[in-house]
Amino acid sequence: MENSHGSPRRVKNVSLEELRDRLAEFARVRGWEQYHSPRNLLLALVGEVGELSEIFQWKGEVARGLPNWSPTDKEHLEEELSDVLLCLVQLADVCGLDLGQAALTKILKNAQKYPVNPKISDTTNFPNSYP
Numbered sequence: 001m002e003n004s005h006g007s008p009r010r011v012k013n014v015s016l017e018e019l020r021d022r023l024a025e026f027a028r029v030r031g032w033e034q035y036h037s038p039r040n041l042l043l044a045l046v047g048e049v050g051e052l053s054e055i056f057q058w059k060g061e062v063a064r065g066l067p068n069w070s071p072t073d074k075e076h077l078e079e080e081l082s083d084v085l086l087c088l089v090q091l092a093d094v095c096g097l098d099l100g101q102a103a104l105t106k107i108l109k110n111a112q113k114y115p116v117n118p119k120i121s122d123t124t125n126f127p128n129s130y131p
Contacts, residue, residue, distance in 0.1 A: 016089060016099055017100075019086065019089045020089050020090075020092075020093045020099075023089060023090050024090075027090075036090060036094055037094070038091060038094055038095050041087060042091060044087050045087035045088060045091060048080065048083040048084045048087050052080040052081060052083075052084055055073075055076060055077055055080060
């Protein structure tokens with residue numbers, strides 16, 4: 001999906017299903033399916049999370065929106081976040097799980113487990129209201 005300048009075109013609202021299907025095709029045409037066991041994909045995911053962690057390792061606290069980051073640093077972060085997401089989507093697919101539905105279900109379970117407390121629902125107290 002490239003534009004006339006040869007760079008990737010931005011697509012809004014990409015679904016997990018589209019990512020899953022594209023990843024499956026990407027692996028299939030390269031003959032990589034044989035290597036995509038749940039264990040191997042989990043280990044790849046852990047490696048990618050490590051690479052993502054390295055970006056933040058010595059930065060201390062980082063402001064929302066990354067206002068002090070260079071475009072190059074933001075692009076690097078996008079790439080590592082994407083690697084984590086893609087590994088996670090592949091892992092769920094190989095395990096036969098619907099990751100989107102599982103995530104929605106987990107949000108509902110968390111809402112029951114951590115009900116809103118009117119005394120601390122103010123955003124100034126947010127860090128203390130969610131474990």
